[in-house]
Amino acid sequence: MAAQRIVWIAPEAPPKPALGAPCNGCGVCCLLEPCPVGVLLSRRRRGPCVALRWMAAERRYRCGALSVPATVFGWGDGRLGRCLTAWARPLLARWIGAGRGCDCDWTPA
Numbered sequence: 644m645a646a647q648r649i650v651w652i653a654p655e656a657p658p659k660p661a662l663g664a665p666c667n668g669c670g671v672c673c674l675l676e677p678c679p680v681g682v683l684l685s686r687r688r689r690g691p692c693v694a695l696r697w698m699a700a701e702r703r704y705r706c707g708a709l710s711v712p713a714t715v716f717g718w719g720d721g722r723l724g725r726c727l728t729a730w731a732r733p734l735l736a737r738w739i740g741a742g743r744g745c746d747c748d749w750t751p752a
């Protein structure tokens with residue numbers, strides 16, 4: 644029998660789509676375990692990523708490393724921070740596979 648996992652997820656979050664479907668921000672993948680960028684930020688390999696942010700107005704999760712990098716990485720929103728954000732965003736988007744569709748094959752019960 645497969646091991647069971649309990650994931651605490653916002654009740655308003657959208658249901659997880661099928662593997663390969665467009666990402667809808669359900670948050671399941673990042674709540675299960677961090678991606679490589681998230682491992683560095685969270686300093687762990689299992690459990691929710693510290694960079695994951697619930698966007699109440701949008702009723703979805705977003706990667707904080709992409710959406711609010713100045714906060715997540717702590718480099719502020721001054722001139723240097725804005726430069727770092729502009730430099731890092733495309734790299735981060737590539738590293739986390741943003742826009743490539745859902746790559747999580749875990750099925751919530």
Ligand code: SF4
Nearest residue numbers: 673677678681692706
């Ligand atoms: S995509 Fe972002 S929120 Fe999700 S695990 Fe990676 S760093 Fe964390």
Ligand code: SF4
Nearest residue numbers: 666667669670672745
């Ligand atoms: S990649 Fe899949 S599991 Fe992760 S937030 Fe997007 S839709 Fe949800």
